[in-house]
Amino acid sequence: MPQNPANQEISIAVIKTACSNCNLRELCLPYGLNLEELERLDDLVSTRRRIKRGDHLYRAGEAFDAIYAIRSGFFKTDVLLEDGRDQVTGFQMAGELLGLDGISTEHHTCNAIALEDSEICAIPFSRLESLSREIHTLQHHFHKVMSREIVRDHGVMMLLGTMRAEERLAAFLLNLSQRFTARGFSHAEFYLRMTRDEIGSYLGLKLETVSRAFSRFQEEGHIAVQQKHIRILNVNGLKALMNHRS
Amino acid sequence: MPQNPANQEISIAVIKTACSNCNLRELCLPYGLNLEELERLDDLVSTRRRIKRGDHLYRAGEAFDAIYAIRSGFFKTDVLLEDGRDQVTGFQMAGELLGLDGISTEHHTCNAIALEDSEICAIPFSRLESLSREIHTLQHHFHKVMSREIVRDHGVMMLLGTMRAEERLAAFLLNLSQRFTARGFSHAEFYLRMTRDEIGSYLGLKLETVSRAFSRFQEEGHIAVQQKHIRILNVNGLKALMNHRS
DNA sequence: AATTGCGGTTGACATGGATCAAGCGAACGC
DNA sequence: GCGTTCGCTTGATCCATGTCAACCGCAATT
Numbered sequence: 001m002p003q004n005p006a007n008q009e010i011s012i013a014v015i016k017t018a019c020s021n022c023n024l025r026e027l028c029l030p031y032g033l034n035l036e037e038l039e040r041l042d043d044l045v046s047t048r049r050r051i052k053r054g055d056h057l058y059r060a061g062e063a064f065d066a067i068y069a070i071r072s073g074f075f076k077t078d079v080l081l082e083d084g085r086d087q088v089t090g091f092q093m094a095g096e097l098l099g100l101d102g103i104s105t106e107h108h109t110c111n112a113i114a115l116e117d118s119e120i121c122a123i124p125f126s127r128l129e130s131l132s133r134e135i136h137t138l139q140h141h142f143h144k145v146m147s148r149e150i151v152r153d154h155g156v157m158m159l160l161g162t163m164r165a166e167e168r169l170a171a172f173l174l175n176l177s178q179r180f181t182a183r184g185f186s187h188a189e190f191y192l193r194m195t196r197d198e199i200g201s202y203l204g205l206k207l208e209t210v211s212r213a214f215s216r217f218q219e220e221g222h223i224a225v226q227q228k229h230i231r232i233l234n235v236n237g238l239k240a241l242m243n244h245r246s
Numbered sequence: 247m248p249q250n251p252a253n254q255e256i257s258i259a260v261i262k263t264a265c266s267n268c269n270l271r272e273l274c275l276p277y278g279l280n281l282e283e284l285e286r287l288d289d290l291v292s293t294r295r296r297i298k299r300g301d302h303l304y305r306a307g308e309a310f311d312a313i314y315a316i317r318s319g320f321f322k323t324d325v326l327l328e329d330g331r332d333q334v335t336g337f338q339m340a341g342e343l344l345g346l347d348g349i350s351t352e353h354h355t356c357n358a359i360a361l362e363d364s365e366i367c368a369i370p371f372s373r374l375e376s377l378s379r380e381i382h383t384l385q386h387h388f389h390k391v392m393s394r395e396i397v398r399d400h401g402v403m404m405l406l407g408t409m410r411a412e413e414r415l416a417a418f419l420l421n422l423s424q425r426f427t428a429r430g431f432s433h434a435e436f437y438l439r440m441t442r443d444e445i446g447s448y449l450g451l452k453l454e455t456v457s458r459a460f461s462r463f464q465e466e467g468h469i470a471v472q473q474k475h476i477r478i479l480n481v482n483g484l485k486a487l488m489n490h491r492s
Numbered sequence: 493a494a495t496t497g498c499g500g501t502t503g504a505c506a507t508g509g510a511t512c513a514a515g516c517g518a519a520c521g522c
Numbered sequence: 523g524c525g526t527t528c529g530c531t532t533g534a535t536c537c538a539t540g541t542c543a544a545c546c547g548c549a550a551t552t
Binding site: 165205206208212227 | 509511516
Binding site: 007149195196197207208211212214215227 | 528530531532548
């Protein structure tokens with residue numbers, strides 16, 4: 001039986017899972033690299049892994065040796081205190097990097113958990129360091145990514161430190177919307193991958209408060225919400241809510 | 247009149263302000279470098295600057311081209327929202343780096359303000375990148391420092407998101423104490439460089455709440471506080487306070 | 493020594509969000 | 523098809539912290 005050329009094409013595509021033909025490359029680590037550089041990065045990012053919804057990509061305390069790029073799916077990271085309290089420190093989507101916190105101590109300091117079936121690319125860190133000693137652009141972009149993470153965290157500190165419940169939730173929705181947009185999805189309609197409890201943990205609120213804020217936004221015509229399905233009806237309304245001094 | 251050899255020695259010491267004879271090098275960027283590498287770093291870290299108490303090292307929005315190591319003194323960083331609210335995002339002391347947030351957008355995203363007369367070393371960032379392409383150890387340590395900043399920020403998020411007022415303040419004091427210790431100062435007695443308002447901003451509390459928490463700690467015998475002068479009388483008491491679930 | 497101002501403390505009261513509790517609907521296993 | 527579970531919503535009440543206000547004390551200035 002002769003090979004089906006269509007199938008062959010597909011199987012090649014499956015094998016070639018490298019950065020050079022990943023449509024997220026402009027959002028991810030390869031940003032700004034030329035073709036030759038991209039191929040060198042490909043060699044490095046060979047391992048891809050599926051993570052099922054609910055499974056850990058890594059756990060706090062595990063040895064660190066790679067960072068992870070999200071190829072598809074959705075993650076949360078969280079930190080646990082000895083006394084049982086925990087806090088979601090972030091939600092990550094396709095094209096974003098996970099594991100940067102582990103560089104510091106060579107152990108992961110948080111848990112990364114898939115909120116839907118996901119696929120990640122593992123990037124061995126010492127090899128990334130080697131390569132970025134050779135490819136200036138890669139080095140610089142990696143530094144930018146780390147720095148962006150710091151800036152993002154400052155934004156969350158701002159949110160937790162100075163905003164009230166509805167402002168926090170408005171900021172959260174606008175941030176999600178903006179990130180979905182950057183990935184080519186609708187800015188006005190999306191499914192939340194996380195529960196009210198996880199949103200609350202991230203925003204420093206109880207789940208009931210999150211739920212009430214959603215209801216209030218709906219009453220006021222800013223959004224339509226049905227469980228995890230969100231439609232943003234009035235972006236400017238949300239923006240106004242976000243920095244309306246108490 | 248003949249040169250006084252003692253003076254000559256001093257003047258040499260003043261000129262030689264490089265990393266290789268800085269006693270903070272084990273806390274700062276040069277960590278782990280050998281002598282030869284240290285000297286190469288010296289070339290890079292040539293500019294030193296004094297910043298008077300209250301002055302800005304940099305402001306949000308300014309172009310970024312260098313990171314700064316604190317040689318002596320004490321800084322705060324803060325972010326301003328359009329509506330006037332601001333949040334202190336960190337306090338930095340000798341040996342710590344400032345300006346990492348600027349790498350991401352090539353503009354600083356926060357203000358860095360001296361809380362006492364300070365001295366900083368400016369490290370031109372593109373030259374740091376060049377050098378760290380050549381010195382593996384420097385590259386790796388720099389990555390660790392950035393990552394540590396991310397971990398630190400997660401700690402603050404934890405604090406702001408899940409802790410109550412007294413827990414936050416206890417955590418804050420213990421953190422300061424630990425950092426002073428690392429610099430060879432007393433772990434039990436120090437002067438706060440910042441006002442109650444600045445502490446409050448950092449911890450997401452109002453200054454009155456900070457003041458009351460201090461008073462309460464004193465009543466309970468955990469600390470002795472007189473204005474900015476703090477003595478920690480019972481470290482374990484504070485630690486217990488810190489993770490005592492409500 | 494008196495004046496001024498800023499940072500800090502303390503008290504009285506207000507309130508946003510937490511807590512407790514009940515009920516509901518969608519998803520899932522049997 | 524039916525119960526069970528889980529996530530969500532909503533209501534009633536409580537409490538930690540914010541808000542407003544008065545006052546104190548140290549330090550700088552004159």
